[in-house]
Amino acid sequence: MTLPAPSPRRTVSRLTALGALVALTGCGGGETKVMSLAELSDRSLTFALADVDDAETPDAQGAHRFTVSYSVTAEGPCSRFADDVTATLNGQPMTLVSGGASDVGGRSEACENSRAYFNFDPAAWGREPVEDITVQLQDATSTVRLVVLKAKAKRKFTFQGEGTPDKLRVGQAYAFLWEPATEVPGPVEALLLREGGRAPGVLSVTQDGNKATIDIPAGTPQANHTLTMGADLVGTVGECTGVASCSGAIFHSQDFVLSVVP
Known part of the structure; x- marks a missing residue:
């Protein structure tokens, strides 16, 4: 998941919850194991909806994105999605990031989260009615289902x-x-x-x-x-199956280009 690069004025953005989705966490010797969804069922699933209307770069990568990410474990190994895993958001395909051991920043024993994301069209979401977001991950072993109530909306x-x-x-x-x-x-x-x-x-x-x-x-x-202006709120989970737990947040920030006058 790539988030918009912060500008000097973007310190208002509390993106810590979103950044946690791609955390690099110490794992067992940097080992990667291909794991089925059934094998990942004891892990937690974190979601984040980023809705960033940046006046400088309105189409920045990750500015309008919903992401779900598996937790990583300190004991290892690092998980990697099997080749048959698929993911959808309200029936539309999501982009999979398999995850695994990473040497980013020279950390040879770090794990990169297994995750999936969906880039939404803010103009389309603005025209469409508010709906639940339903994410489904599936492979030959299991189905993971997450429903976030009334989350599909343009803030x-x-x-x-x-x-x-x-x-x-x-x-x-x-x-x-x-x-x-x-x-x-x-x-x-x-x-x-x-x-x-x-x-x-x-x-x-x-x-x-x-x-x-x-x-x-x-x-x-x-x-x-x-x-x-920016704010976030906790997403309301309506359904969470196939994993140990589900939680996450929604974040929106918006720029107004203006003149200050006497």
Whole structure:
């Protein structure tokens, strides 16, 4: 799984849960064993939905991706999917990453997670109704099934109130709604980076359910800026079979290119 490269303003993105999906963890002597899904049934399955609307690189690899990943064990060996493993998300094929021993960073005894991912079209998801995400992995020995309730949705922050999000005034407060409105993420974080600047400023955020209100500080330079808002929430598992446990998170961040005016 390749996530978008972080920019100086992307420190708002709490991608630790997503990064854990490709963790390199010590294993038994760097040994790789081809394992069936039945042999992997005592491991946990972690999922992550990344929904990153980056103004600089809107089509960055991994920006709009759902990933499921098997845990690795300290005792080893490193698991590798068998050749007959298949994976689908709502009936559509997922990309498999077999996993196994890795020498990334010179760690000869590290395991790379066995995993599968699906790159979704954010425009299509925005047009389609909110649905459950159903992931199914299958081979000759077993079927693994994960259902994340109401997870198939295009998340967004929608500007509220008077004016437009491309022109914000110094010293005023502005509200944004997280959608789908049925979800309550959080906490919401916000960064404001001046065009050509090196360090983003952390904005004060007041949150009431799915509504986040930001304040533009009085000392903010009157210039072009990028506002980045981001939040995550725990995914709700409706079904988890064929593995020991399932858990994961949904993350969304969104850029607004704007001018700060007096």
